[in-house]
Amino acid sequence: MVERGERAKHGLIQLLLAINAVVMLYPLVVMVLSAFKSNAELFASPFALPESFAFTNAARVWNETSFVRYLLNSTLVTAAAIAGILVFGTMAAYAIARYPFPGRSAVFLFFLSGLMVPLKLAIIPLFIQLGAMGLIDTRAGLVLVYIAMGLPSAVFIMTGFLRTLPGELEESARIEGASEARVMLSIMLPLARPALVITGIQNAVPIWNDFFFPLVFITTDALKTLPQGLTVFMGEYNTDWGVLFAGLTLAALPITLVYIVLSRQFIAGMTQGAIK
Amino acid sequence: MGGKRIGRLVLAATAAWGLAASAARAGEITFWTWRQEDKAAYTELFNDFTKANPDIHVKFEAFAPENYATIVSAALAGGRGGDVLHVRAYGGLEQFAKAGYLMPLDPQTVPELANLPDDAKAAETLRADGKVYAVSFASQTLGLLINKDVFAKAGVQPPETWDQLLSVSRTLKDKGIIPIANGTATAWMDEVFTGIFTGPFLGTAFVQDILAGRATFEDPRYVAALGRLLELRDFLPPGYTGIDYATGQQLFLSGRAAMFAGGSFEIANFRKQNPKLALDFIAPPAPKAGEPRYVSKFYDGGYAVNAKAANKADATRLVRWMGTKEYGDKFSALLGNISPIKGVVIQDPLLAQVAKLNDVSMPYIMAVHFRYESPTGSELLQGAVQRMLAGNLTPQQVGAEVTQGIARYYVPFQKK
Amino acid sequence: MTAARRRAVWIAFLLAPALVVMTLFVAWPLLAAFRYAFYGFNGLAAAQFVGLQNFREVLTEAPFAAWTWRAFQHNVIVFTVLMVAQNGLAYLIAFALLKTLPGHRVHQVIVFLPVVLSAVIVGFLWKLFLHPLFGLVNQALLLVGIHGPPWLGDESTALGSIIFTNAWHWMGFPALIFLAGMQRISRETLEAARIDGATDRVLMTRIIWPLVAPSTTIVVILTFIGSFNWFELPYVMAGLSGSPGGATDVLGLYFYRTAFGNVSSGLQDFGHGSALAVLMFVFIAVVSALALRVLRRREIEA
Numbered sequence: 001m002v003e004r005g006e007r008a009k010h011g012l013i014q015l016l017l018a019i020n021a022v023v024m025l026y027p028l029v030v031m032v033l034s035a036f037k038s039n040a041e042l043f044a045s046p047f048a049l050p051e052s053f054a055f056t057n058a059a060r061v062w063n064e065t066s067f068v069r070y071l072l073n074s075t076l077v078t079a080a081a082i083a084g085i086l087v088f089g090t091m092a093a094y095a096i097a098r099y100p101f102p103g104r105s106a107v108f109l110f111f112l113s114g115l116m117v118p119l120k121l122a123i124i125p126l127f128i129q130l131g132a133m134g135l136i137d138t139r140a141g142l143v144l145v146y147i148a149m150g151l152p153s154a155v156f157i158m159t160g161f162l163r164t165l166p167g168e169l170e171e172s173a174r175i176e177g178a179s180e181a182r183v184m185l186s187i188m189l190p191l192a193r194p195a196l197v198i199t200g201i202q203n204a205v206p207i208w209n210d211f212f213f214p215l216v217f218i219t220t221d222a223l224k225t226l227p228q229g230l231t232v233f234m235g236e237y238n239t240d241w242g243v244l245f246a247g248l249t250l251a252a253l254p255i256t257l258v259y260i261v262l263s264r265q266f267i268a269g270m271t272q273g274a275i276k
Numbered sequence: 277m278g279g280k281r282i283g284r285l286v287l288a289a290t291a292a293w294g295l296a297a298s299a300a301r302a303g304e305i306t307f308w309t310w311r312q313e314d315k316a317a318y319t320e321l322f323n324d325f326t327k328a329n330p331d332i333h334v335k336f337e338a339f340a341p342e343n344y345a346t347i348v349s350a351a352l353a354g355g356r357g358g359d360v361l362h363v364r365a366y367g368g369l370e371q372f373a374k375a376g377y378l379m380p381l382d383p384q385t386v387p388e389l390a391n392l393p394d395d396a397k398a399a400e401t402l403r404a405d406g407k408v409y410a411v412s413f414a415s416q417t418l419g420l421l422i423n424k425d426v427f428a429k430a431g432v433q434p435p436e437t438w439d440q441l442l443s444v445s446r447t448l449k450d451k452g453i454i455p456i457a458n459g460t461a462t463a464w465m466d467e468v469f470t471g472i473f474t475g476p477f478l479g480t481a482f483v484q485d486i487l488a489g490r491a492t493f494e495d496p497r498y499v500a501a502l503g504r505l506l507e508l509r510d511f512l513p514p515g516y517t518g519i520d521y522a523t524g525q526q527l528f529l530s531g532r533a534a535m536f537a538g539g540s541f542e543i544a545n546f547r548k549q550n551p552k553l554a555l556d557f558i559a560p561p562a563p564k565a566g567e568p569r570y571v572s573k574f575y576d577g578g579y580a581v582n583a584k585a586a587n588k589a590d591a592t593r594l595v596r597w598m599g600t601k602e603y604g605d606k607f608s609a610l611l612g613n614i615s616p617i618k619g620v621v622i623q624d625p626l627l628a629q630v631a632k633l634n635d636v637s638m639p640y641i642m643a644v645h646f647r648y649e650s651p652t653g654s655e656l657l658q659g660a661v662q663r664m665l666a667g668n669l670t671p672q673q674v675g676a677e678v679t680q681g682i683a684r685y686y687v688p689f690q691k692k
Numbered sequence: 693m694t695a696a697r698r699r700a701v702w703i704a705f706l707l708a709p710a711l712v713v714m715t716l717f718v719a720w721p722l723l724a725a726f727r728y729a730f731y732g733f734n735g736l737a738a739a740q741f742v743g744l745q746n747f748r749e750v751l752t753e754a755p756f757a758a759w760t761w762r763a764f765q766h767n768v769i770v771f772t773v774l775m776v777a778q779n780g781l782a783y784l785i786a787f788a789l790l791k792t793l794p795g796h797r798v799h800q801v802i803v804f805l806p807v808v809l810s811a812v813i814v815g816f817l818w819k820l821f822l823h824p825l826f827g828l829v830n831q832a833l834l835l836v837g838i839h840g841p842p843w844l845g846d847e848s849t850a851l852g853s854i855i856f857t858n859a860w861h862w863m864g865f866p867a868l869i870f871l872a873g874m875q876r877i878s879r880e881t882l883e884a885a886r887i888d889g890a891t892d893r894v895l896m897t898r899i900i901w902p903l904v905a906p907s908t909t910i911v912v913i914l915t916f917i918g919s920f921n922w923f924e925l926p927y928v929m930a931g932l933s934g935s936p937g938g939a940t941d942v943l944g945l946y947f948y949r950t951a952f953g954n955v956s957s958g959l960q961d962f963g964h965g966s967a968l969a970v971l972m973f974v975f976i977a978v979v980s981a982l983a984l985r986v987l988r989r990r991e992i993e994a
């Protein structure tokens with residue numbers, strides 16, 4: 001009896017997951033199909049197969065933008081920003097989560113406050129600030145802004161996870177004479193890998209897709225990021241949606257692959273089971 | 277943890293940034309615009325300019341239109357930005373001019389201002405100091421775009437009176453054609469829609485009364501004109517409250533709809549998307565046969581000189597050239613827009629026809645007169661008409677909401 | 693150097709880089725922008741100090757006060773619905789994934805895929821699905837005899853439609869946070885509960901739920917802040933003015949179009965725009981600080 005009930009329940013869960021998978025995946029199929037359509041086709045029969053699978057739109061992306069150059073810039077900017085966010089964010093979060101020190105809550109709230117208002121508001125002071133530092137129209141300026149923008153959520157998420165790690169491991173390592181840095185790097189952080197993945201992905205996606213900050217800070221074509229470069233297809237009275245879809249679908253590929261690779265961290269965590 | 281790898285990445289990235297600096301070439305000025313789609317035309321125009329002024333090269337830099345104002349205001353506040361800037365007109369111009377970001381153009385340094393009609397100059401004038409800050413580039417006319425093939429196939433004629441509009445629409449609808457392609461989901465199109473169809477019912481007399489403080493938007497003439505719009509709801513696409521601007525355009529372009537209430541700026545856009553389209557542009561229908569069919573008209577914007585431009589002399593030369601007949605002729609021919617410069621000859625027959633319609637025109641009232649302070653007449657009207665066409669507000673309520681909002685800063689409305 | 697001293701230097705070293713970057717590129721510019729809230733403007737240039745006038749106007753004077761209040765109410769709805777629908781479903785999915793049934797790896801990737809897409813694409817895609825003329829949603833409803841509304845064009849369904857799209861786009865994220873929290877529960881705890889005869893329901897509500905409290909804290913706070921800063925998706929799907937008729941207007945849109953102007957209707961008004969942003973900031977900061985205290989206490993109790 002128990003067996004049968006169990007199997008039925010598993011079946012139900014599988015069904016739930018399957019329905020979820022369809023709802024999640026079907027729009028993505030439509031997205032890919034749309035990349036092959038013209039505006040006229042997109043608005044006449046958005047869900048049908050495209051009239052042809054010719055790479056007209058992709059060709060326009062290729063010919064009318066410096067696609068490879070933009071892709072390279074986006075990769076560089078996103079990678080540098082994520083590296084900065086993870087390194088600086090984890091360091092700060094570790095201090096907040098694992099050491100009692102005066103002003104700890106104040107520091108934590110200072111970081112958190114960076115999340116509470118859209119940084120777009122500060123675009124003009126930010127522009128002036130970057131200008132004063134000679135960072136307008138440079139990728140470095142963009143990276144620094146992204147790091148600053150990502151730190152609040154990184155510190156918040158990482159602190160949340162690091163706080164809950166058991167103290168015994170840490171203590172026994174200390175007793176064995178390990179330095180604080182060693183405790184952090186080789187004992188505690190490996191346990192926080194899923195949290196690092198979450199933080200990385202949560203920040204990488206908006207940075208990878210952002211076109212607002214590059215539009216304001218970058219004017220040199222050779223320094224443009226991919227989403228920024230693709231806004232050239234957004235006209236005043238007409239946007240080339242098909243071309244935009246082709247460009248943005250291509251842009252989604254690398255980050256999807258990165259996620260699939262990183263998601264192993266999770267699966268590893270699951271099969272390795274409990275951390276006591 | 278791959279710390280070393282990350283470190284190496286950061287180093288490599290830092291090295292790459294060093295290559296970023298780009299110095300502007302001597303004799304090069306930049307032109308900033310939101311018209312990304314006009315790159316080819318401007319490149320050609322600027323080549324002409326450089327031929328006449330071999331020492332000046334113009335670099336075209338275009339930005340996403342919806343973010344253009346934000347980008348430009350950040351850059352100007354930081355003392356940067358293009359040397360010559362594409363700017364909007366009326367209130368949109370004033371906020372930049374008031375802050376001292378633009379260089380005033382006077383008739384001595386820019387004698388070409390004399391080539392522009394008064395209302396074009398007024399559109400680019402800061403009311404506080406009476407100075408002109410930009411050379412106007414195009415006027416836009418609002419009216420009805422007609423798909424001639426669809427009309428011919430349905431055996432109907434473009435409407436000249438309101439009653440004809442209703443009967444033609446009825447016939448079209450009975451034949452399974454959407455009479456008017458517009459939906460109401462995109463807010464700014466609701467103002468366009470209102471301007472087009474209420475214009476002939478209001479005329480220039482009403483605008484004079486509003487400006488003289490003799491009438492408000494609660495005036496029976498205005499309320500009645502808004503009420504007329506409700507008669508058109510039957511002839512909009514099914515589910516029109518969910519039809520946005522892009523869908524409306526495509527319905528018209530594909531021939532599923534016969535008319536599109538829009539601006540002359542659509543002509544070039546529509547032709548590019550569907551070169552085979554048999555396009556006509558007519559004035560909105562008159563209340564009764566023989567009465568004037570007012571189109572609404574406004575100026576799109578102009579070319580201004582950045583007050584912080586490194587080389588104002590060169591920038592001024594470019595702007596002066598953009599005020600010549602030579603420029604206007606070629607601009608109109610290449611971009612399918614109506615240059616306001618006096619004596620410009622428009623070759624394209626349809627565009628010439630639109631220019632002719634401007635003889636019986638009235639100002640596009642909210643954009644021209646009530647976009648100087650918040651809340652603007654435009655944002656008030658757009659939201660209210662959107663709700664009215666959905667059946668959630670009456671014309672009286674729309675008139676009252678708009679009047680009360682504008683009364684915040686427009687004294688004549690305050691005593692009412 | 694004493695041990696305590698060494699410890700202090702180590703902590704300072706950990707905190708310094710993040711603090712410097714945050715101060716230079718977030719805190720300082722934001723404070724500078726907040727200052728605008730106390731100024732009257734001459735076009736785009738700050739002119740004279742006006743004290744609290746901008747605040748008074750956006751909070752009490754027509755028509756701004758009505759817009760502020762309307763937007764705020766919409767944000768409350770967004771937060772509530774996302775908490776229940778998006779995060780509730782995310783919890784269920786995380787639980788289902790925890791069971792490591794056949795195919796769980798694939799499902800884990802799938803549930804997260806939409807998260808990587810840009811809001812421009814997601815917004816446009818769902819506009820197509822919800823389209824009144826050719827939208828699949830209404831065509832499917834027609835099969836069972838229901839005439840669907842023009843979802844995004846109807847004042848009563850527009851906000852809900854965008855919230856739904858947001859849930860579709862982002863659900864993978866809370867699911868992953870919950871999953872990460874669930875993985876940390878020891879196998880023994882779960883086994884012991886099972887042996888005691890706990891059903892899945894009991895497991896989900898009584899055993900796991902209290903133990904994933906740290907994850908819940910993160911999800912609740914991020915959802916709260918995200919809901920009150922909501923901008924991109926409503927911008928893509930309903931436009932800067934919150935069509936139709938303000939039915940989808942939220943504080944993010946309202947603040948942005950007030951400060952930076954709507955090209956086709958408005959002006960840039962930094963004074964009122966910054967005042968709105970300061971109000972948003974104060975509200976979010978106070979509520980999240982309080983919520984954090986409550987949620988943290990809950991973690992300790994569990």
